[in-house]
Amino acid sequence: MKKPTPSESREHNRDVTVDFGVKFAASDLFTQVFREGMTLVEETAAYLDGPGREESRELNRSASLTYATESMRLTTRLMQLASWLLLQRAVKDGEMSLEEARDEKFKINLSELGHTGTLEEEARQLPDILSDLIARSLHLHGRIMRLDGMLHGRTEPDEIPSNPVSEHLSQLQAAFGQGPTKRPN
Numbered sequence: 001m002k003k004p005t006p007s008e009s010r011e012h013n014r015d016v017t018v019d020f021g022v023k024f025a026a027s028d029l030f031t032q033v034f035r036e037g038m039t040l041v042e043e044t045a046a047y048l049d050g051p052g053r054e055e056s057r058e059l060n061r062s063a064s065l066t067y068a069t070e071s072m073r074l075t076t077r078l079m080q081l082a083s084w085l086l087l088q089r090a091v092k093d094g095e096m097s098l099e100e101a102r103d104e105k106f107k108i109n110l111s112e113l114g115h116t117g118t119l120e121e122e123a124r125q126l127p128d129i130l131s132d133l134i135a136r137s138l139h140l141h142g143r144i145m146r147l148d149g150m151l152h153g154r155t156e157p158d159e160i161p162s163n164p165v166s167e168h169l170s171q172l173q174a175a176f177g178q179g180p181t182k183r184p185n
Contacts, residue, residue: 037085041078055127063125
């Protein structure tokens with residue numbers, strides 16, 4: 001049997017390209033990120049419709065406005081992230097081709113989701129549970145931005161702006177000597 005020449009080998013390798021998007025959608029990593037995202041959506045909805053509603057009534061006027069603003073940003077962020085995750089799952093389940101998902105993906109604006117105008121002083125007035133949900137959503141946003149960059153051929157994902165709430169939580173965790181709280185799957 002004749003050994004292929006280097007140019008024949010390169011030509012053969014071009015024909016066997018594996019699309020990262022299809023492999024990713026079928027991976028355990030995707031399943032984990034999908035589960036984390038959907039769990040966060042459910043937790044946030046339950047909190048905002050229940051205990052969060054009660055907590056927001058106890059806030060002063062300024063903190064109440066911050067609560068309303070940040071909870072809207074949080075729900076918007078989570079709905080966009082959930083949309084992205086559902087597109088990837090549609091590819092995994094064969095309901096949509098990767099090209100169709102890429103076309104639909106451009107309707108989702110992931111880069112704007114991390115922006116917040118809340119000052120650190122205002123963020124300190126928010127209930128701890130809301131602050132935790134915001135920090136977790138920003139962490140998930142960062143992960144999805146990196147994955148999206150890999151799926152769409154960008155080596156450097158869009159810069160994810162910092163958030164005073166998550167920075168404040170990090171400072172508190174550092175001050176009290178505990179790492180981030182682990183969440184059950």
